Amino acid sequence: MTDSRPGDLFQPGDLVNNTYRVEAILGRGGTSDVYRARSEISGRLVALKVLKSEFSTNEDYLLLLTREEAMREIRHDAIVRYSENHRTADGHVYLLIDYVDGPGMDKKLKQGPMSADDLLVICRRVSEGLQAAHERNIFHRDLSPDNIILRDGDPAQAVIIDFGIAKDTNPGAETIVGNEFAGKYAYAAPEQLAGKTDARTDIYSLGASLLANFRGKSPDIGRNPMEVVQKKAEPLDTTDVPEPLKTILDKMTQPNPDDRFQSAAAVLDALAGNPFDAADNEPLSDATVIAPLNTAAKAAAQPDLITSAPPLKEESPAPKPVKQDTKKSGMVLPIAIGGVVVAGIVGAFAMGLFSSEPALPVADPYRLSIAKAKDSSPRAVGFVPGEEVATALREHMQQQNGTSDLTLASGAIVESWGPDMLTVVDAIDEMDVWRVSLSGNLAEIEGSTNSKPIYDSVLAAFDAGALGALNGEPGLTLEEIILAPEKLDPILNTFADCGPLMQVNRPIAGYGPESPVVIGGVMSSEASSATLANALSAAIGSRPLNIDVDILNTTLCLIESVLPKAPASANDVGFFQGDQDNNPNPTGEFLV
Incomplete structure (x- = not known):
């Protein structure tokens, strides 16, 4: 658990969107913070991943959060359950995630080595989760010990979290986002340094994470970019790792992605005791593939209906020899074989087997x-x-x-x-x-x-x-270089719902390109304040905006509008915190 700071967006006790009561902050990142909160309706614990204020209106960071929201389509116990994005009345964007109670593998890493048996259990569990994500063309790209939580400390209940890529401010966890690399250097696959990612990069990262937890220390990646590149080109050292974990980790962490397991399903097969060198786990050879006649003919006739070749599980049994009249049928067999070959080649082209470019995964939405x-x-x-x-x-x-x-x-x-x-x-x-x-x-x-x-x-x-x-x-x-204050008066009059709104320090000569626009007064709700902010933002362009209003409520605003104004008096009203040695509470707000 992380200690709260005065500058945190939410503090323990805050109520978010009238539903989630914040209990603690779980962690801080470069672009977002994560809080533990409890629904006051259902009592369910949740995690709130909140974009920092400076990123809440930035489209590319919102898109990253939206990408993470797409994970809600995946239903698997090994992947944390995502809900949806929300925006608070004051414009902060957060993602609702199920709270997973348990230590992360990064915490276990600091405690020392884990047993090979536990790591094999985690390998199977996380591979099942990766298989579910990869089937939807979603790759984690940042799998590492801090992104795997052991629910209730049980390796059999490992859960993958944090499918969003963002810069992490924790020392030693340099997650980079850009056109070159996304991931953590210590656990990233070599090809990620060149910006290339697919299912095999997640497999490498999982293997590197498991190896780190076996040894009880993070991999040595060098002290500068040149050393990082050199070390990434070398196989990871798995000496003294017991079997069968050693052989599986060796295969998962090969520097060349073509030499690794080609899918999470292949990792699961290996864990089940199946041999690694199955044909569907190795790179395609240069041998000619001839599809069966009926499949090839259908592919040639309707190429749009087939998008990929079916796996060749086993060869059909050879037909029994049949006696034939060689004078009448001497040319039949070669022609028939030629027909199968031609049809097979046509079908193979239709199915993309001879395509020079691999088929790209489908993105929806694009x-x-x-x-x-x-x-x-x-x-x-x-x-x-x-x-x-x-x-x-x-x-x-x-x-x-x-x-x-x-x-x-x-x-x-x-x-x-x-x-x-x-x-x-x-x-x-x-x-x-x-x-x-x-x-x-x-x-x-x-x-x-x-x-x-x-x-x-x-x-x-x-x-x-x-x-x-x-x-x-x-x-x-x-945008006008100088904005006349009079242009904002109609907007303030339109949205004033609890007395007049005013421009604080209203400039006589108008607002310059960098001049802040400050609005004061009283409004009936946070929602009204947010609506006013949206309307003003469209009018003032890129100028800074500060809505500095007091929030009452609809009933109080109605009372305020009909009560006569009290005359000036020497008397004053003060608020104090009785359970805290009568310390002053100038806000007049009390939390029960």
Whole structure:
């Protein structure tokens, strides 16, 4: 458990969205903090993963949290149960997750070596969870001892947590997000250093984690990037690890991904005592594959109905020899065999067996978010349909000192999706602040600038058809360099629900590009305050906004509106905390 700090977003005792009472903070990360809370309705313990304030409006971090939310589709005891994202009235975004009570493998690591028997149990359990995730084309990319919890301390109840990639501030847990690498150096597979991830990277990370817990210490990865690369090219040292754990770890942690188990299912087969060198666990050989005639014929006639070749489990028994009249049938057998070969080749092409490129996993929904905040570098996060598009987008980001976290995937998108997306980004990136959010073929585009020539240029690009085959309407804003305070008065009058609202320190000459807008007064609820903030944000552009109002409630606001104002008096009212030696409580708020 971690001690609370005054700067934490939530404190013990806080009630989130009128449902979850915060009990403690579980951990802090670079982009989010995790709290333990209890539902006041059901009494159920939950974990709240809350984006830090500075990231709660950042599209790429919201997309990472949305990716993690997609885990709720997976129902497996070895994967923590995810619920959905919520936003508090003051704009903070959090993800609701089941609370898993038990030590993490990182805590067990600090306590010393674990037994080989317990690690084999954990290996089986976690592999089952990975198999469920990989079947939905979801890869963890950051599997390590701190992301595996032993519920009630039981290895047979290991649970995988934290499928979101973000920077971890804990010493020795350098999780990097970018176009080059995502994961922890100590447990990442060698190919992850080049930004390549698939099911086999998770298998490597699991093997490295198990080996670390067997030894009771983290792997030695070197003291600089060059040593990291050199050590990652070497097999992990499994000397003195007992069988069968040693052989399984050797196979899981091979530096070359083609030499590893090719799937979590293959790991489970090995744990069940099946041999490792089964044909479906080794890389494809260069031997010619001939599909059976009926399958090949169907594939040739209806290639769209078959997306992958069925596994060849075993050879069909050889037909019994039949006596034939060689004069009448001498040419029949070669022609028949040739027909099978031709049909097999056609079918194999239709099924992708001879394709030069592997089939990409299907992403649904197909999302990509590219955004540039004010005075910061752009960032791209999400799916792209091919390496050529990914390279072009990465280069575009790098030219502006930006970063990207891209995953190759197929999906329900138009053929020109990649070039159209690049055209849109090229058109809008002159704006001071902009965002392109793609979901399938639907594009949400926003941008703002205080330069009239740039605004006109970007508007002309979209009028000329920059969207291509994508659907959407760009929302472009030309910000005024000086904003007149009078333009905000109608908004304040519209949303005032508990007396007049005012602009604090209202500037006579107007608000400059960096001038903060501070609103004071009284409102009836946090929801009303959030609605006001949204309306003002659209009017003030990128200027800082501070809604500094007192929150009453609807009934008190009604009483306030009809009661006469009390005359000035020398008397005053004070609030004190009776159970704390009558310490002053200037807020007047008391928690029972």
